[in-house]
Each structure stands twice: as C-alpha cells, then as structure tokens.
Amino acid sequence: MNSIYLDHNATTPVHPKVLEAMLPFYGDSFGNPSSSHSKGREARVKMDEAREQVAALLQAHPGEIVFTSGGTESDNMAVYGVAQALRGKGNHILTCKTEHPAILNACAELARQGFEIDTVSVDRYGKIDLAHLQEVITEKTILITIQHANSEVGTLQPIQAIGELARERGVLFHTDAVQSVAKIPVQVADLPVDMLSLSSHKMYGPKGVGALYIKKGCPALVPLVAGGGQEKKRRGGTENVPAIVGFGVAADIARVGLDDDSSHLKALRKQLIAGIQDNLAGVEFFGHPDECLPNTVSLGFEGVEGQTLMIRLDLEGICVSTGTACSSGSISPSDGLRAMQVAADKINQIIRISLGRNNTEQEIHRVVDCLKRLVGDIRQKVAVVS
Ligand SMILES: Cc1ncc(COP(=O)(O)O)c(C=O)c1O
Numbered sequence: 001m002n003s004i005y006l007d008h009n010a011t012t013p014v015h016p017k018v019l020e021a022m023l024p025f026y027g028d029s030f031g032n033p034s035s036s037h038s039k040g041r042e043a044r045v046k047m048d049e050a051r052e053q054v055a056a057l058l059q060a061h062p063g064e065i066v067f068t069s070g071g072t073e074s075d076n077m078a079v080y081g082v083a084q085a086l087r088g089k090g091n092h093i094l095t096c097k098t099e100h101p102a103i104l105n106a107c108a109e110l111a112r113q114g115f116e117i118d119t120v121s122v123d124r125y126g127k128i129d130l131a132h133l134q135e136v137i138t139e140k141t142i143l144i145t146i147q148h149a150n151s152e153v154g155t156l157q158p159i160q161a162i163g164e165l166a167r168e169r170g171v172l173f174h175t176d177a178v179q180s181v182a183k184i185p186v187q188v189a190d191l192p193v194d195m196l197s198l199s200s201h202k203m204y205g206p207k208g209v210g211a212l213y214i215k216k217g218c219p220a221l222v223p224l225v226a227g228g229g230q231e232k233k234r235r236g237g238t239e240n241v242p243a244i245v246g247f248g249v250a251a252d253i254a255r256v257g258l259d260d261d262s263s264h265l266k267a268l269r270k271q272l273i274a275g276i277q278d279n280l281a282g283v284e285f286f287g288h289p290d291e292c293l294p295n296t297v298s299l300g301f302e303g304v305e306g307q308t309l310m311i312r313l314d315l316e317g318i319c320v321s322t323g324t325a326c327s328s329g330s331i332s333p334s335d336g337l338r339a340m341q342v343a344a345d346k347i348n349q350i351i352r353i354s355l356g357r358n359n360t361e362q363e364i365h366r367v368v369d370c371l372k373r374l375v376g377d378i379r380q381k382v383a384v385v386s
Contacts (some may be wrong), residue, residue, distance in 0.1 A: 003317035004363045008152045008356035009179060009296060010321060014246070015204040021249040022206065025242035033239055034230065043241045050248025050342040054211055057251040058196070066212045066234045067103050067244050071178040071199030073224065074212040075102035075145075077235070077299055078174040078195045081221025082143045086172075090140035096120045096128050097339035100176055102270030104335075107145075116140070125288035126155040126340045134165060141171045148196075149180035152295030152323065152336050152352060153287025156180065172218065178202055178210075182254035183293050184262060194218045200243065203355075205250030209243035230341075261357045265294040268355050272297055275368035280375055286323075286342060286350060295356065298323070300349030301371075304378045309351055312374045318367060323350025374385050 005013070023048070031039030033047050048062070055062040068074045083093065095107055097119050107117045120133045128146060137144075137178070144166050149156050166173035174195040177186050182203035188196060195218065199210040214221065214234070227236020276283055282302030291373050300306065306322035313320055322336050333347035342350075351365075 003319065004026065004359070004367060005319050006353045006355060006359065006367065007319045007321050009154075009352065011201045011207065012204045012356055013358070014093075014178055014206055015250060015253055017253065018205055018246040018249045022242040022246040025149065025245055031241075033241060036226065046245050047239060047241055050244045050251075050321075053252045053255075054198075055249035057181065057186075057255045058213055059189040059200075060213050061216060063232075064188075064213050064216055066214060066231045067239055067247075068210045068212055068235060069208055069240070070201070070210040071100070071176065072102040072210075074178075074197035074199070074210050075100065075174075075176050076106050077212050077221065077224045078197065079103060079106040079110065079143070079145060080224055082172055082174070082219075083183060083196075084222035085116055085219055086142040090138075090142040092116045092118070092138055092140040094118050094120060094133065094136060094141060094144045096122055096146055098122055098126045098152075098155075098176070098336040099145070099147055100151065103145055103147070103176060105198050111241075117286035117348075120146070120337055124340050124342075125286075125291075125341070126150050126153055126336065127288060127291070128157055128162070130158065130165070133162065137165070137169050137171060141169070143172050143174060145174040145176070145180070148175045148177040148186065149183070149293050150287070151179045151296075152334060153298040153340070154179075154293035154354075155288040156291045156293065159193060160191060166194075169194050179293060181263070182251075183265065183295055185258060186217065188213055196299060200247035200250055202206075203250050205252050206243045206246040209240055209247045211247070231382065257357070262294050268359055268361070269294055269297060271361060271364050272353065272355070275364060276371065279368055279372045284346065284349075286340070295354050297353045297355075298350055299353070300346055300351070301375045302349070303382055304349055304375055306349050306351045308378055309374060312378065313351075313370065316370050316374070318370060321352045323347045323348075323352065323374050 031043040033044040051065050052063045055065050086231045111117045118136050120128045163173045172194045176197045178199045181198045196213040201207040225236045286298040310322050336345045
C-alpha cells in the first residue's frame with residue numbers, strides 16, 4: 001500500500017526537476033561563484049538566475065534577495081541584524097507568542113542582552129490583536145516581527161494592516177512567510193513589509209537553503225555571518241550553489257503553478273473537513289476557519305490522544321504531526337497553541353494534517369475512512385480501560 005504524506009508544513013518532497021537541476025553542481029559544475037575563471041562564472045550565472053527566480057515569486061527585485069541556510073537563519077538575520085543595526089535608536093522589539101522558535105529564541109537571547117521584548121496578544125485562532133499592537137508600540141520600538149502564516153493551525157496574520165501601522169510609526173516590519181510562500185500569493189511589491197523570510201524545503205526545494213527578502217532602502221542589517229563579501233556583504237560564506245540552484249527552480253515551479261496548487265489544496269481541504277464532519281463525532285477544529293492557509297487542518301478528537309492517533313495512522317502508512325513538541329525526549333504542549341488558550345488536554349488531542357500538491361481526492365477518502373476506523377477503535381479501548 002502506498003503511503004500518504006500529509007505533513008507538508010514540516011517539509012515537502014523535492015520536485016524531480018529541482019533535483020535534476022541541482023545534480024550538475026555536485027558534479028562537473030563545482031565552481032565557486034566568487035572565482036573569476038569559467039568554472040566560477042558558470043556557478044555565478046546559475047546563482048544569479050536562481051536569485052531572479054526567487055525574486056520573481058515574490059515580485060521583488062533580485063538585489064533584495066539574500067540567500068541563507070534556511071528559514072531559521074533568515075529569521076535570526078532579521079531579528080539580530082535589526083537589533084544590532086538600530087540599537088542606537090531603540091531597544092524595543094514586538095512579536096507574538098505563536099511565532100516559530102527561530103524568532104522567539106532570537107528575541108529571548110536579545111532580552112538577555114538588555115533588549116525589551118513585548119508579545120502582542122492573540123485570539124483563540126492565533127490572530128494578533130491589532131489594537132493591542134498599536135498600544136504597545138513606543139518611541140523605542142525598532143522592529144515588529146509577526147509571522148504571515150502559523151505552521152501549526154494555518155492562521156494568517158493581517159500583515160497588510162500590521163505593515164501599514166509599522167510604516168505610520170516609523171518601525172521596521174519583518175514577517176516570517178516560511179509557511180505562506182508558494183501556498184498563497186505573497187507579493188512584496190504590494191506589501192508594506194521591510195523584510196520577509198522564506199525557506200526552500202517548504203516549497204519542494206532542497207533543505208538547508210532559504211532567503212531573506214530585504215526591501216531596497218531598508219537600513220543595512222549587521223550580518224549574522226561575518227566572512228567574505230558574499231551576498232553583497234550581507235551574509236558571509238561560500239554560497240551553497242547546488243541548493244540555491246534547486247531553490248530557484250522550486251520557486252519558478254511554485255510561481256507558475258501557484259493558482260492551480262492553491263485551488264487544488266483548497267478543494268482537498270474542503271473535502272477532508274467535510275468528510276470528517278460527516279463521519280466522525282466529537283471533533284474540534286483549531287485555527288481561523290477562513291483566514292488560513294489552504295493546506296492546513298488542525299483538529300482534535302474528543303477522548304483520543306494525538307500521539308496515539310499519529311502512531312496508529314503511521315502504521316497505516318499515513319504521515320501527520322501532532323500539537324505537541326518533542327524536545328529532549330519529553331513531550332510538551334506547543335507554546336503557540338497555549339497562547340491561543342487551547343487547554344492542555346485539548347492540545348494533547350491535536351493532530352495537524354498539512355496537504356501538498358501531490359495529494360489526491362482518493363487519498364483523502366482513504367484518510368477519512370482510516371480516521372473513522374482508528375478514532376472509533378481508540379475510543380473503544382479508552383472506554384474499556386476507564
Ligand atoms: C513558520 C516557520 N518559520 C521558520 C521555520 C524554520 O525554517 P527552516 O527549517 O528552513 O530553518 C519553520 C520550519 O518549520 C517554520 O514553520
């Protein structure tokens with residue numbers, strides 16, 4: 001039986017055309033893009049092409065794209081880079097508790113260094129309170145960093161309104177768009193955003209590569225990685241050429257197929273939710289019902305532990321994730337879900353299904369059938385034990 005992969009917010013399979021484009025750069029085309037000879041120039045040309053492809057996906061200028069080692073580094077680069085560059089102007093940074101650890105842990109480190117970090121409150125869907133954001137901006141605020149889409153529940157933040165507010169108050173705005181790029185249109189030409197993070201492996205590209213978009217005119221960030229003058233002195237270190245080339249091709253495929261991908265995901269999501277609602281009782285959905293990613297369904301079944309269900313699904317060849325995070329061998333409820341005031345017992349029940357472009361209607365039928373059987377079985381066993 002073929003397995004069904006439903007964990008695309010964790011990572012995506014590399015598109016065959018991406019792999020094909022990368023391979024020569026692990027072989028004969030091994031040049032360093034900083035070298036002036038033909039091998040180096042060959043790498044440079046392909047890297048420039050990839051920069052154009054990533055820029056085109058965002059409707060950005062290629063000069064506004066800095067390649068990094070992934071979403072985590074892009075987030076760190078924005079947070080640390082602004083903090084260091086603007087520390088003479090202020091020491092106050094605003095974020096929210098549903099951010100990825102790449103933002104939260106960078107902010108926590110800055111707090112240890114004397115920066116003031118405030119978190120804007122979120123509602124039960126994980127959406128920030130704009131009025132609260134407006135209240136907590138001060139003369140010392142140098143950065144607002146609020147994600148575009150939440151990886152756990154898929155809720156979208158009002159980044160247009162946040163950016164406008166930031167502009168009005170003269171504050172830089174960074175958004176982590178790792179989960180939204182390639183799933184919905186994210187076009188920086190129309191957005192009041194100064195910096196934006198993206199990651200290749202969330203969009204059918206290779207792991208270990210990403211980018212930070214830095215709008216032209218944004219103050220120069222202090223580089224996170226000091227080294228040679230690569231990436232116009234914004235990020236030192238010889239570029240990961242094969243991965244960057246693959247990232248470019250993935251961005252190109254995403255740009256061309258975005259409308260089709262988006263509507264395919266929306267249709268599958270609708271089918272999945274309807275199938276579950278029609279066939280299973282005692283189910284609760286999390287995240288915003290409408291203002292959300294087209295691929296993410298976060299849900300819990302009354303009386304059914306998410307970990308148990310995830311393992312049972314895995315045994316049937318279906319990969320999903322849970323609402324709990326596993327670190328240092330212990331399982332703890334996700335901080336983001338706690339910030340959405342989801343009770344700990346409910347968090348323990350959550351599974352996240354994140355769809356991808358290769359999933360099919362038939363797979364969703366099989367998943368619904370499987371859920372029906374497994375949830376019923378687990379509930380029955382729990383009833384016998386208690
Ligand atoms: C919202 C968000 N930001 C950042 C990251 C980190 O990206 P990367 O795995 O490329 O470091 C992730 C990865 O899950 C994410 O979901």
